Amino acid sequence: MERILxxxxxxxxxxxxxPLGRRWRHVQAVAGRSIELxxxxxxxxxxxxxxAAWLHDIGYSSDLVRTGLHSLDGAVFCRAQGFPDTVxxxxxxxxxxxxxxxxxxxxxxxxxxETPPTExxxxxxxxxxxxxxxxxxxxxxxxxxxxLSRYGPDHPVYRxxxxxxxxxxxxxxxxxxxxxxxxxxxxxxxxxxxx
Ligand SMILES: [Fe+2]
Numbered sequence: 001m002e003r004i005l006x007x008x009x010x011x012x013x014x015x016x017x018x019p020l021g022r023r024w025r026h027v028q029a030v031a032g033r034s035i036e037l038x039x040x041x042x043x044x045x046x047x048x049x050x051x052a053a054w055l056h057d058i059g060y061s062s063d064l065v066r067t068g069l070h071s072l073d074g075a076v077f078c079r080a081q082g083f084p085d086t087v088x089x090x091x092x093x094x095x096x097x098x099x100x101x102x103x104x105x106x107x108x109x110x111x112x113x114e115t116p117p118t119e120x121x122x123x124x125x126x127x128x129x130x131x132x133x134x135x136x137x138x139x140x141x142x143x144x145x146x147x148l149s150r151y152g153p154d155h156p157v158y159r160x161x162x163x164x165x166x167x168x169x170x171x172x173x174x175x176x177x178x179x180x181x182x183x184x185x186x187x188x189x190x191x192x193x194x195x
């Protein structure tokens with residue numbers, strides 16, 4: 001399963017999301033960004049993270065919509081497809097899903113699902129929130145502003161991001177800074193050994 005995990009995730013994502021155009025471009029870019037943000041993880045965890053990145057928005061596919069909470073609908077699909085628990089839980093909880101679940105009256109339903117490892121969840125959320133809706137790289141602050149501009153004030157996504165946005169910005173910037181420090185330490189180690 002592990003070897004074909006990312007391949008299966010990509011194939012299913014393409015099958016369900018490529019008709020959505022812009023959403024598919026976003027998901028492809030998030031998958032690429034997740035590879036960049038997988039620095040320092042063991043290979044098995046990298047595969048879980050990248051597979052979840054391919055699948056994180058699959059719940060937007062019209063044939064998979066059940067509750068309207070795309071993270072939960074996507075997780076239901078991923079479990080039915082036999083993906084590992086970590087992938088399923090990453091899809092369920094990515095990018096502040098708990099707050100949106102609360103806004104939709106689905107928090108109890110979401111919390112019935114196991115929570116993912118924080119380090120992987122933070123990296124997936126960072127990949128999602130530094131990628132714009134058309135796949136371009138953006139800052140997390142611009143991403144939050146863009147989401148708020150796309151939905152009306154009465155929409156549950158708008159209300160959720162109003163509540164979760166400040167914490168998401170903090171967590172994403174912390175994740176980026178932590179990974180940057182680790183990369184710099186690795187480069188410094190190589191430089192010392194080479195000199
Ligand atoms: Fe996304």
